[in-house]
Amino acid sequence: MIQLEHVNLVVKDIPEMLKFYQAVFPHWYVRDEGHGEWSGKPRNWLHFGDEYQYLAISDHGEGENRDLSGHQVGLAHFAYVTHDLDGVIARLTEAGFEIYQNGTDSSYRKNIYFLDPAGFEVEFVEYLTDDPKLRNSDG
Incomplete structure (x- = not known):
């Protein structure tokens, strides 16, 4: 069996993301968090989920997300x-x-x-x- 364990989202604002996903999943919790470096840039990260699946969220994002009304990959x-x-x-x-x-x-x-x-x-x-x-x- 194969199942999706986590999705890794690169963002600008971890607290706002956490507010959104805490509303969706009130039973989830911050499993772990820390800071480090990714490709030469500092980042904070956390894993928000339960024992079976989670969202990995890190804050070293730059620019804007793709235009959802467009046709970008x-x-x-x-x-x-x-x-x-x-x-x-x-x-x-x-x-x-x-x-x-x-x-x-x-x-x-x-x-x-x-x-x-x-x-x-x-x-x-x-x-x-x-x-x-x-x-x-x-x-």
Whole structure:
């Protein structure tokens, strides 16, 4: 079996990223943190997650994230499955984050998109069926 353990995000502001992801994952915690150097530049970093998966976040980012309305090569978005999409939306909006884009109108799923403070588009999806063939159907 192979599973995704972590995603490494290079950002400008770790505390703002932490505020966003703490709203999404109230049960996660800072697993470890420190500072060092990456390619000649100092950086702070932390791992935010649980025993099974986490986000590695470091603050040595420069420039802006890719234009999500453009066609540049790069990350388009990543997604998390939840059993309580309304709860995720409520926690994020209460923390001051706005919905970036509404999801698809489907009988088989509800989804929504937010931008995190570094400009990464994050999708949250709640499936309304256990049938994998229907989950991404437009039905």
